[in-house]
Amino acid sequence: MILKIILGFILIAFIETLNGIFRIKVLNKSFSKRLSKFISFILGSILIFLINLFYIPILGISSQEEAFFIGFTWALLMILYDVFVGKFMFKMSWENIADDFDILKGNLLSLGIILIVFMPIFVFKYF
Template sequence: MVFVKAVIVWLVFIIAESINGTVRMFWLVPLLGDIRAHQISFIMGSLLILAIATIFIKWLHASKTSQLIKIGLLWLLLTVVFEIVLGRFILGYSWQRIVADYNLLQGGLMPFGLVFLVISPVIATTVRSFIERAGVWGSKGIRV
Protein backbone atom coordinates (compact mmCIF):
# COMPACT_ATOMS: atom_id res chain seq x y z
CA MET A 1 0.00 0.00 0.00
CA VAL A 2 2.90 2.36 0.70
CA PHE A 3 4.01 1.89 -2.93
CA VAL A 4 0.60 2.95 -4.31
CA LYS A 5 0.42 5.94 -1.97
CA ALA A 6 3.97 6.97 -2.96
CA VAL A 7 2.95 6.91 -6.64
CA ILE A 8 -0.10 9.08 -5.83
CA VAL A 9 2.12 11.61 -4.04
CA TRP A 10 4.50 11.55 -7.01
CA LEU A 11 1.57 12.39 -9.32
CA VAL A 12 0.92 15.45 -7.16
CA PHE A 13 4.61 16.37 -7.60
CA ILE A 14 4.33 16.04 -11.37
CA ILE A 15 1.28 18.28 -11.52
CA ALA A 16 2.99 20.90 -9.34
CA GLU A 17 6.24 20.66 -11.30
CA SER A 18 4.37 20.93 -14.60
CA ILE A 19 2.79 24.16 -13.40
CA ASN A 20 6.23 25.32 -12.22
CA GLY A 21 7.69 24.55 -15.66
CA THR A 22 4.87 26.39 -17.41
CA VAL A 23 5.43 29.46 -15.23
CA ARG A 24 9.15 29.27 -16.04
CA MET A 25 8.62 29.04 -19.80
CA PHE A 26 5.90 31.68 -20.18
CA TRP A 27 6.83 34.22 -17.52
CA LEU A 28 10.29 33.75 -16.06
CA VAL A 29 12.28 33.10 -19.26
CA PRO A 30 10.97 36.22 -21.04
CA LEU A 31 11.62 38.34 -17.94
CA LEU A 32 14.94 36.93 -16.72
CA GLY A 33 16.46 34.79 -19.46
CA ASP A 34 16.86 31.04 -19.63
CA ILE A 35 19.62 30.44 -17.06
CA ARG A 36 18.19 32.67 -14.32
CA ALA A 37 14.67 31.31 -14.97
CA HIS A 38 15.95 27.74 -14.57
CA GLN A 39 17.68 28.64 -11.32
CA ILE A 40 14.58 30.25 -9.82
CA SER A 41 12.39 27.43 -11.10
CA PHE A 42 14.75 24.89 -9.52
CA ILE A 43 14.42 26.58 -6.13
CA MET A 44 10.65 26.85 -6.46
CA GLY A 45 10.41 23.21 -7.56
CA SER A 46 12.47 22.07 -4.59
CA LEU A 47 10.24 24.03 -2.22
CA LEU A 48 7.14 22.54 -3.86
CA ILE A 49 8.51 19.02 -3.47
CA LEU A 50 9.38 19.62 0.18
CA ALA A 51 5.97 21.15 0.90
CA ILE A 52 4.07 18.33 -0.80
CA ALA A 53 6.22 15.66 0.83
CA THR A 54 5.75 17.28 4.24
CA ILE A 55 1.98 17.37 3.81
CA PHE A 56 1.72 13.74 2.70
CA ILE A 57 4.56 12.01 4.58
CA LYS A 58 2.43 10.92 7.51
CA TRP A 59 -0.18 9.50 5.11
CA LEU A 60 2.50 7.26 3.56
CA HIS A 61 2.97 5.46 6.91
CA ALA A 62 6.70 5.04 6.40
CA SER A 63 8.81 5.67 9.46
CA LYS A 64 12.12 3.91 8.93
CA THR A 65 14.84 5.80 7.13
CA SER A 66 15.30 2.86 4.76
CA GLN A 67 11.60 3.00 3.81
CA LEU A 68 11.81 6.75 3.27
CA ILE A 69 14.87 6.42 1.03
CA LYS A 70 13.12 3.67 -0.98
CA ILE A 71 10.18 6.02 -1.50
CA GLY A 72 12.60 8.73 -2.64
CA LEU A 73 14.28 6.28 -5.03
CA LEU A 74 10.87 5.34 -6.44
CA TRP A 75 10.14 9.03 -7.00
CA LEU A 76 13.52 9.42 -8.72
CA LEU A 77 12.84 6.47 -11.04
CA LEU A 78 9.34 7.66 -11.90
CA THR A 79 10.64 11.18 -12.57
CA VAL A 80 13.44 10.08 -14.89
CA VAL A 81 11.08 7.81 -16.84
CA PHE A 82 8.52 10.63 -17.03
CA GLU A 83 11.16 13.12 -18.25
CA ILE A 84 12.34 10.74 -20.97
CA VAL A 85 8.87 9.73 -22.13
CA LEU A 86 7.58 13.31 -22.12
CA GLY A 87 10.71 14.88 -23.59
CA ARG A 88 11.65 12.32 -26.19
CA PHE A 89 8.43 10.64 -27.22
CA ILE A 90 5.77 13.29 -26.65
CA LEU A 91 7.57 16.61 -27.18
CA GLY A 92 10.10 15.15 -29.63
CA TYR A 93 13.21 16.57 -27.96
CA SER A 94 16.57 15.24 -29.06
CA TRP A 95 18.58 13.10 -26.67
CA GLN A 96 21.09 15.98 -26.46
CA ARG A 97 18.35 18.34 -25.29
CA ILE A 98 17.16 15.85 -22.65
CA VAL A 99 20.69 15.08 -21.41
CA ALA A 100 21.50 18.81 -21.20
CA ASP A 101 19.19 19.11 -18.17
CA TYR A 102 21.41 16.55 -16.42
CA ASN A 103 24.74 18.11 -17.44
CA LEU A 104 26.08 20.27 -14.63
CA LEU A 105 28.69 21.77 -16.96
CA GLN A 106 25.88 23.12 -19.17
CA GLY A 107 24.01 24.54 -16.19
CA GLY A 108 21.66 21.58 -15.80
CA LEU A 109 20.38 21.32 -12.25
CA MET A 110 18.45 18.06 -12.61
CA PRO A 111 21.07 15.94 -10.77
CA PHE A 112 20.72 18.17 -7.71
CA GLY A 113 16.93 17.99 -8.00
CA LEU A 114 17.00 14.20 -8.19
CA VAL A 115 19.24 13.92 -5.13
CA PHE A 116 16.88 16.25 -3.29
CA LEU A 117 13.93 14.14 -4.44
CA VAL A 118 15.52 11.00 -2.98
CA ILE A 119 16.16 12.58 0.42
CA SER A 120 12.95 14.66 0.52
CA PRO A 121 10.95 11.98 2.43
CA VAL A 122 13.58 12.02 5.19
CA ILE A 123 13.65 15.82 5.28
CA ALA A 124 9.84 15.97 5.17
CA THR A 125 9.59 13.58 8.13
CA THR A 126 11.91 15.83 10.13
CA VAL A 127 10.06 19.01 9.10
CA ARG A 128 6.66 17.45 9.83
CA SER A 129 7.86 16.27 13.26
CA PHE A 130 9.20 19.75 14.06
CA ILE A 131 5.94 21.41 12.94
CA GLU A 132 3.83 19.01 15.00
CA ARG A 133 6.01 19.56 18.08
CA ALA A 134 5.66 23.31 17.58
CA GLY A 135 1.88 22.90 17.69
CA VAL A 136 1.13 24.01 14.14
CA TRP A 137 -0.34 20.58 13.31
CA GLY A 138 -1.77 19.65 16.66
CA SER A 139 -4.38 17.09 17.55
CA LYS A 140 -7.10 19.18 15.89
CA GLY A 141 -4.86 20.62 13.18
CA ILE A 142 -4.36 19.61 9.60
CA ARG A 143 -4.22 15.85 9.10
CA VAL A 144 -3.43 14.04 5.90
Protein backbone atom coordinates in the same frame (compact mmCIF):
# COMPACT_ATOMS: atom_id res chain seq x y z
CA MET B 1 1.53 1.54 0.13
CA ILE B 2 2.60 1.20 -3.54
CA LEU B 3 -0.56 2.95 -4.70
CA LYS B 4 0.09 5.81 -2.27
CA ILE B 5 3.68 6.10 -3.56
CA ILE B 6 2.43 6.24 -7.15
CA LEU B 7 -0.16 8.87 -6.23
CA GLY B 8 2.62 10.89 -4.57
CA PHE B 9 4.65 10.67 -7.77
CA ILE B 10 1.67 11.85 -9.83
CA LEU B 11 1.31 14.84 -7.51
CA ILE B 12 5.03 15.65 -7.83
CA ALA B 13 4.98 15.24 -11.62
CA PHE B 14 1.91 17.47 -11.93
CA ILE B 15 3.32 20.23 -9.71
CA GLU B 16 6.74 20.11 -11.36
CA THR B 17 5.16 20.21 -14.80
CA LEU B 18 3.28 23.35 -13.77
CA ASN B 19 6.56 24.76 -12.45
CA GLY B 20 8.21 24.10 -15.81
CA ILE B 21 5.36 25.76 -17.69
CA PHE B 22 5.60 28.76 -15.33
CA ARG B 23 9.35 28.99 -16.03
CA ILE B 24 8.86 28.92 -19.80
CA LYS B 25 5.79 31.15 -20.03
CA VAL B 26 6.58 33.69 -17.29
CA LEU B 27 10.12 33.59 -15.93
CA ASN B 28 11.88 33.29 -19.30
CA LYS B 29 10.16 36.50 -20.41
CA SER B 30 11.40 38.47 -17.41
CA PHE B 31 14.81 36.98 -16.68
CA SER B 32 17.74 35.37 -18.44
CA LYS B 33 17.40 31.67 -19.17
CA ARG B 34 19.97 30.82 -16.52
CA LEU B 35 18.31 32.95 -13.82
CA SER B 36 14.90 31.57 -14.81
CA LYS B 37 16.18 28.03 -14.29
CA PHE B 38 17.60 28.97 -10.89
CA ILE B 39 14.38 30.65 -9.75
CA SER B 40 12.39 27.67 -11.01
CA PHE B 41 14.72 25.29 -9.15
CA ILE B 42 14.22 27.21 -5.89
CA LEU B 43 10.46 27.28 -6.41
CA GLY B 44 10.48 23.57 -7.29
CA SER B 45 12.53 22.79 -4.19
CA ILE B 46 10.00 24.59 -1.99
CA LEU B 47 7.15 22.76 -3.70
CA ILE B 48 8.86 19.37 -3.24
CA PHE B 49 9.36 20.19 0.44
CA LEU B 50 5.69 21.15 0.85
CA ILE B 51 4.50 18.02 -0.96
CA ASN B 52 6.67 15.89 1.31
CA LEU B 53 5.52 17.77 4.41
CA PHE B 54 1.92 17.01 3.45
CA TYR B 55 2.38 13.52 2.01
CA ILE B 56 4.97 11.73 4.18
CA PRO B 57 2.57 11.55 7.17
CA ILE B 58 -0.10 10.07 4.88
CA LEU B 59 2.29 7.30 3.88
CA GLY B 60 2.79 6.36 7.52
CA ILE B 61 6.43 5.44 7.14
CA SER B 62 8.33 4.26 10.18
CA SER B 63 12.01 4.44 9.21
CA GLN B 64 14.57 6.42 7.26
CA GLU B 65 15.02 3.39 5.03
CA GLU B 66 11.35 3.54 4.02
CA ALA B 67 11.71 7.29 3.44
CA PHE B 68 14.72 6.65 1.20
CA PHE B 69 12.82 3.96 -0.72
CA ILE B 70 9.97 6.40 -1.33
CA GLY B 71 12.31 9.19 -2.45
CA PHE B 72 14.31 6.84 -4.66
CA THR B 73 11.13 5.49 -6.24
CA TRP B 74 9.77 9.00 -6.85
CA ALA B 75 13.09 10.08 -8.37
CA LEU B 76 13.26 7.05 -10.65
CA LEU B 77 9.68 7.65 -11.80
CA MET B 78 10.45 11.36 -12.37
CA ILE B 79 13.46 10.48 -14.53
CA LEU B 80 11.29 8.13 -16.59
CA TYR B 81 8.58 10.80 -16.83
CA ASP B 82 11.04 13.51 -17.89
CA VAL B 83 12.60 11.26 -20.53
CA PHE B 84 9.19 10.14 -21.82
CA VAL B 85 7.83 13.68 -22.06
CA GLY B 86 11.02 14.95 -23.69
CA LYS B 87 11.31 12.15 -26.23
CA PHE B 88 7.74 11.36 -27.14
CA MET B 89 5.82 14.56 -26.48
CA PHE B 90 8.42 17.19 -27.39
CA LYS B 91 10.33 15.01 -29.87
CA MET B 92 13.67 15.94 -28.30
CA SER B 93 16.85 14.15 -29.31
CA TRP B 94 18.53 11.88 -26.78
CA GLU B 95 21.37 14.41 -26.65
CA ASN B 96 19.01 17.25 -25.69
CA ILE B 97 17.36 15.07 -23.06
CA ALA B 98 20.78 14.26 -21.58
CA ASP B 99 21.63 17.97 -21.65
CA ASP B 100 18.62 18.67 -19.41
CA PHE B 101 20.35 16.63 -16.70
CA ASP B 102 23.79 18.24 -17.25
CA ILE B 103 24.67 20.57 -14.38
CA LEU B 104 27.76 21.78 -16.26
CA LYS B 105 25.46 23.26 -18.91
CA GLY B 106 23.51 25.19 -16.31
CA ASN B 107 20.65 22.72 -16.07
CA LEU B 108 19.47 21.88 -12.57
CA LEU B 109 17.26 18.86 -13.25
CA SER B 110 19.82 16.47 -11.74
CA LEU B 111 19.89 18.48 -8.53
CA GLY B 112 16.10 18.38 -8.44
CA ILE B 113 16.18 14.60 -8.79
CA ILE B 114 18.65 14.34 -5.91
CA LEU B 115 16.36 16.57 -3.87
CA ILE B 116 13.43 14.25 -4.59
CA VAL B 117 15.48 11.28 -3.34
CA PHE B 118 16.43 12.84 -0.01
CA MET B 119 13.53 15.15 0.86
CA PRO B 120 11.37 12.33 2.32
CA ILE B 121 14.21 11.45 4.70
CA PHE B 122 14.61 15.09 5.73
CA VAL B 123 10.88 15.51 6.37
CA PHE B 124 10.60 12.17 8.16
CA LYS B 125 13.55 12.94 10.42
CA TYR B 126 12.89 16.60 11.26
CA PHE B 127 9.15 17.12 10.90
